[in-house]
Amino acid sequence: MRNRTLRLKPDASKNVSVKVTLPDTLDHGAYTIVARVDTANAVVESDELNNEAASEGDVL
Incomplete structure (x- = not known):
């Protein structure tokens, strides 16, 4: 999987779709x-606990 770099301002967020x-x-x-x-942990953040998301699904 390739890496992607996004620049965000403080308190900003961005939704990203990946195929x-x-x-x-x-x-x-x-x-x-x-x-x-x-x-x-290269970016200093006020909340280091929001750097992960998970989604469950079934393969049929």
Whole structure:
């Protein structure tokens, strides 16, 4: 997966869409996709706990 750099002003947010292609050989079942930003804590933030989001879904 490639890296993407976004510049945000303080207290700003940005929604980003990413297309993900799953392999045809993936077993059916429940999976969780996780997105993380600033994993190296390179950006000083007032809230370091909002750098991760997760979404669950089923592969049929």
